[in-house]
Amino acid sequence: MTEHLPVLIIAVPLLAAFVLPIVRILGVIPRDIFVFSVFVAVNVMLMSLIPDICIYNKTLHYVLGAASPSTLTPEGLAFPIRIVLKIDGFSLLMAVFSAIVGLVGFLYSHKFVPEDGRKNYYVILLLLMLVGMIGLEFTNDLFNFFVFLEILSISCAALVAFRTNQKHPPYAGYKYLLVSSLATSFFLLGVGLCYAQYGSFNMDYINRMLNHSLLDRVALVFMIIPLAMKAGAVPMHMWVADTYSEAPAPVTAMLVTASQASLYGVFRLSFTLFGNSTANISINYHTLGWIIIILGVLSMFIGVTMALVQHDVKRLMAFHSVSQTGYMLLGVGVGIAVYAGHDGGAAFHQYGKLAMTGGIFHIINNSMYKGLLFLTAGVMVRRFGTANLDRMIGMAHRDVFTTIAFIVGALAIAGIPPFSGFASKLIIFESVYHFNPFLSVIAMFVSVLTLASFLKVFYGAFLGPERKDLLVDNNPLPHGMTAGMGIMCLFILIMGIAPEAVIKYLIDPAIAGLVKIL
Amino acid sequence: MDFLNRFIAQNTGILWYPSLLLGILIILVIVLTVWGRLFFRRDYNKNSPQVKPFNSGNLEEIDYNIASSNLFWGFRKALESYYAVMISSHSGDLNDYLKWLAISIAICFLLIAGGLL
Numbered sequence: 001m002t003e004h005l006p007v008l009i010i011a012v013p014l015l016a017a018f019v020l021p022i023v024r025i026l027g028v029i030p031r032d033i034f035v036f037s038v039f040v041a042v043n044v045m046l047m048s049l050i051p052d053i054c055i056y057n058k059t060l061h062y063v064l065g066a067a068s069p070s071t072l073t074p075e076g077l078a079f080p081i082r083i084v085l086k087i088d089g090f091s092l093l094m095a096v097f098s099a100i101v102g103l104v105g106f107l108y109s110h111k112f113v114p115e116d117g118r119k120n121y122y123v124i125l126l127l128l129m130l131v132g133m134i135g136l137e138f139t140n141d142l143f144n145f146f147v148f149l150e151i152l153s154i155s156c157a158a159l160v161a162f163r164t165n166q167k168h169p170p171y172a173g174y175k176y177l178l179v180s181s182l183a184t185s186f187f188l189l190g191v192g193l194c195y196a197q198y199g200s201f202n203m204d205y206i207n208r209m210l211n212h213s214l215l216d217r218v219a220l221v222f223m224i225i226p227l228a229m230k231a232g233a234v235p236m237h238m239w240v241a242d243t244y245s246e247a248p249a250p251v252t253a254m255l256v257t258a259s260q261a262s263l264y265g266v267f268r269l270s271f272t273l274f275g276n277s278t279a280n281i282s283i284n285y286h287t288l289g290w291i292i293i294i295l296g297v298l299s300m301f302i303g304v305t306m307a308l309v310q311h312d313v314k315r316l317m318a319f320h321s322v323s324q325t326g327y328m329l330l331g332v333g334v335g336i337a338v339y340a341g342h343d344g345g346a347a348f349h350q351y352g353k354l355a356m357t358g359g360i361f362h363i364i365n366n367s368m369y370k371g372l373l374f375l376t377a378g379v380m381v382r383r384f385g386t387a388n389l390d391r392m393i394g395m396a397h398r399d400v401f402t403t404i405a406f407i408v409g410a411l412a413i414a415g416i417p418p419f420s421g422f423a424s425k426l427i428i429f430e431s432v433y434h435f436n437p438f439l440s441v442i443a444m445f446v447s448v449l450t451l452a453s454f455l456k457v458f459y460g461a462f463l464g465p466e467r468k469d470l471l472v473d474n475n476p477l478p479h480g481m482t483a484g485m486g487i488m489c490l491f492i493l494i495m496g497i498a499p500e501a502v503i504k505y506l507i508d509p510a511i512a513g514l515v516k517i518l
Numbered sequence: 519m520d521f522l523n524r525f526i527a528q529n530t531g532i533l534w535y536p537s538l539l540l541g542i543l544i545i546l547v548i549v550l551t552v553w554g555r556l557f558f559r560r561d562y563n564k565n566s567p568q569v570k571p572f573n574s575g576n577l578e579e580i581d582y583n584i585a586s587s588n589l590f591w592g593f594r595k596a597l598e599s600y601y602a603v604m605i606s607s608h609s610g611d612l613n614d615y616l617k618w619l620a621i622s623i624a625i626c627f628l629l630i631a632g633g634l635l
Contacts, residue, residue, distance in 0.1 A: 175612055182616060186623070217635055221626040225619065235618040238608050287634045291626070306604060309594050311587040389586040418536045418543075452590065460586025497536045 002048075003069055006062035006085045009045045009095070010135050013038055017127040024120050032110065035123050039103040042130065046096045053092050054509040060087040061140075080202045086140035089509025093360070094264045097367045098133040100491070101257045102126065104484040105250040108375055111478035112250060112382075122162060128155040129254055133261045142191045142201040142273075145265065146184060153180035153230075156258050160247040172246035179239045183226035190222030194273075203273045210274065212283055220283070223269050230262035233329060234298040237322045241306075244318035245387065249378020250484070252314065253371035256321055260363055263325065266292075267332055267360075271514040275339070289337025296329030297442055304449040312387045313377050313457055317370070320413065320453070323446060324366045330443060331359020331428045334435045339515065351434035353511060358427030361507050365420040365495060369412035372488035376406040379481065380461050385472035389460035397466035399477065405485040410458065412492045414451035420492045423499035 016038040024031045052058045062069045062085040087095075106126060113122055132152025136145050157180065161173020191201070193215050198206045210216060229236035240259075244252050270292075274283060303323030310316035335356030338347040377387070379402045384392045396403040412419035415426075425447060433440040468474065495502050562568070594601060607614065629635040 178612055179615065182619065186619075214630070217630050218627070221623055221630070221635075225622050225626060228622075229619050236615070236622060238615045238618070239612075241608065242610060284635050287629060291629070291635075302604065305597070305600070306608070308590055309601060309605075392586075418540050423536070456586050456589045459589065497540060499536065 004062075005045050005049060006060055006087055006138060007064065007069075009042055010085075010131055010138065012045075013042055013127045013134075014131045017124045017131070020120060020124050020127070028115060031120070031123070035106060035127070038127065039099070039106050039130075042134070043096075043099045043103055046092065046099050046134075049087065049092055050096070050505075053087060053089055054505050057089075057509060057512060059513065061085070062087075080200070080205055083144050084140045084202060084204075085138045086204070087138055088513030089506075089511070090264070090268070090360070090513040091137045092513075093364065093506050093510045094137045094261065095134045097364045098137065098257045098261065099130065100487075101254055101367055101371050102130040102133075104371065104375075104487050105254045107480045107487075108250040108253070108378070108484035109248070110480035112378065112481055113248060118162075122159070125155045125159045125162075126251075126254070129159065129258065132156075133258060136261055137264055140203050142194060142203060142206070144201070146188055146191055149184050149187065149230075149262075149265070152258055152261065153177070153184060156180070156251075156255060159251040160243050160255070162248060162251070163246075169246040172243045175239055176243040180230065183230050186222050186226040190219040193219035193222065203268075207273055207275070216274070217283060220269070220274050220288075224266055227262045227265040227269070228295060228329075231259050231266065232299070232322050232325050233295045234302045234322060234326070237299065237303070237325075240322055241310075241315045241318040244321065244374075245312060245314035249374050249381070252318075252374040252377075256370045256374070257367045259321070259325070260328075260367060263328060263363065267514060270336055271339075275515070285339050286337050286341065289333050289335070289339070292329050292333030292336055293439065296326045296331075296333050297439060298326070299323060299329060300326030300443060300446045304446045304453065308449060308453045308456070310453075311389050313380055313389055313392075313461065314374070314387045316389075316453060316457065317373050317377055320373075320450065321366075321370055323450065324362070324370060324413065326446070327362050327425065327428055327443065328359045328366070330432060330439065331355045331357075331362060333359075334432050334439075335359065335515075338435070347435075348515075351431040353515070354427060354431035355435065356511055356515070357503060357507050358424050358431055360510050361424035361427060361499070361503065362421075364502075364506070365412065365424050365492070368488050368491045368495070369409045369419070369421060372405060372409040372485060372492065373413065375481070375485050375488065376402050376409060379477065382473050383471055389457065391470065392461040393464040393470065394462070394466040396462040398471075398474075401482055402477070402485065403462050405489055406458065406462065408489045408492055410451075410454035412496070414454060415447045416451070418493070418496045420495035420499070423496055423502075 016035065020031065020035070023034045049060070053060065063071055063080070064083045064085070066082055106123070109122070109126070113119055128151055132148050132150075132155060135148035136152065139145050139148060154177070157173045157177035159173075160176050161170045163169045194206055195201060197211075197213070197215055198209045200206060200209075225236075232240040244255060247255060270288065300323050303319050303321070303326060307316045307319035307323065310319060332355070335348070335352045338352035339345075341347055379399060380392055380395065381387050383395060383399070386392075408419060412421040415421045425443070429440050429443055432443065626635065
């Protein structure tokens with residue numbers, strides 16, 4: 001049974017999504033119990049893989065359709081012909097946090113999304129979103145990656161446009177769909193170029209056969225740039241604010257992890273597909289690293305300065321998502337820039353690996369605190385019926401738990417100890433300083449502006465006198481919403497207080513799964 | 519001590535002891551609370567005008583709460599030309615957005631043609 005876990009983690013939510021209309025016939029409560037069980041089951045299955053992969057440093061392979069799931073190459077052939085799922089430290093880390101945010105998103109949605117006859121579709125799309133994220137994080141097959149990227153894009157677009165009774169969400173959903181379609185079309189072009197040369201979609205096989213031709217580099221650009229766009233990197237980030245601000249709050253929290261799944265694709269392709277630590281490497285990793293660093297620095301600065309002048313709380317937070325993506329790109333970009341250098345990996349060992357540690361640590365931190373902040377924004381919009389900060393005031397009198405959750409999220413994103421954002425930012429600042437001190441200074445300045453813009457939200461929405469006349473919803477928060485925010489707070493605090501344990505058991509295995517010159 | 523080491527971020531090279539800092543914070547909060555209970559003013563009355571903010575002028579006619587959109591006005595004013603470009607580029611028009619994808623890919627191709635990538 002345990003050898004089939006890799007496929008079950010994808011198949012269970014996928015089948016549950018299709019079975020859901022039948023379960024709904026039994027009633028709303030059986031449906032909710034069923035979906036909750038599926039989310040919990042996926043989390044438990046993923047957690048059960050942590051000892052093998054993160055502690056004993058194993059890599060799991062699962063060959064779909066083979067007589068034995070571990071038979072990578074069929075008899076008589078020297079190359080894999082079936083779809084292979086490959087789970088290493090990095091893919092497991094990303095999948096675990098995608099599943100946790102998925103569970104939180106469902107809990108929060110329980111009463112947040114009304115039972116208006118369409119909630120069934122909403123829950124189905126949530127499950128498909130989870131399938132898309134975990135699928136593309138697990139697969140070792142390029143075409144399969146494209147398929148899961150499409151599943152993810154379509155379910156995200158439908159969820160963004162879910163509130164069709166309002167004016168803007170359908171536009172935002174359409175925008176997301178068009179951006180995603182174009183990005184995945186370019187990605188498919190890159191996949192086609194690889195297949196034309198090597199006759200296989202298997203990433204490990206292509207990596208072994210890679211001759212670093214001109215066509216390979218063109219394929220690299222066609223695959224990485226669209227994924228960077230889907231991750232929300234500047235200058236291709238403009239769609240982020242338009243779509244994040246119109247989606248329901250729990251969907252926005254999951255959109256953050258969906259964007260990070262695209263970021264996972266950037267790092268996975270840079271290292272696992274095109275990475276090669278041998279001496280005859282011809283792709284200039286220094287330039288590739290600098291491209292990612294420049295994208296990162298622009299994302300950090302433009303994201304935060306645009307956030308500072310927003311009056312719509314969800315747009316403000318969406319621009320912060322762009323800014324935080326910049327930190328991740330900066331950390332991993334420095335790792336890539338010194339990877340396969342002419343110094344035999346000395347710079348990589350001295351600070352490159354640490355920069356990657358910070359970048360990847362920041363990915364999981366961001367999924368938690370950014371998700372939490374979007375959930376608190378959901379409460380603000382629910383209370384005041386608007387996302388306009390000028391029309392909010394005094395929430396701290398009424399919603400003490402939400403206020404505490406917002407403070408935790410805001411301090412974490414600004415990099416204030418003892419919350420998780422501080423741990424990852426400190427590692428990024430320190431390691432990037434060895435590479436280029438100026439980059440570190442920019443990163444610190446951006447942190448200050450981040451704190452300033454969240455002070456603006458705190459001042460606008462939470463401080464001031466209590467104004468009951470402005471409230472459109474004065475009911476107590478449903479337990480699901482409180483539980484969702486509580487889980488996020490807990491993770492932020494734990495990862496901030498015990499960063500060394502997180503790095504040792506989750507981040508280091510993730511880097512080991514990506515980089516070959518350890 | 520091995521157990522304690524797990525809570526210390528050693529590989530950053532900087533003194534960062536989250537558990538120790540948290541312990542100090544808890545002690546500080548306890549000390550401040552006890553100190554406040556013992557020595558702070560006792561004439562505080564929650565249900566009196568003393569807890570209300572003091573604002574001069576005719577409060578009946580003006581809304582004295584500053585809107586959050588007015589915060590950081592100086593910052594925005596100082597970077598007016600930067601924001602003029604930035605806000606116009608976030609037009610909401612999908613054509614504008616997608617052109618940046620084409621430009622980014624084109625720049626990468628130029629780097630390939632120039633032998634830099």
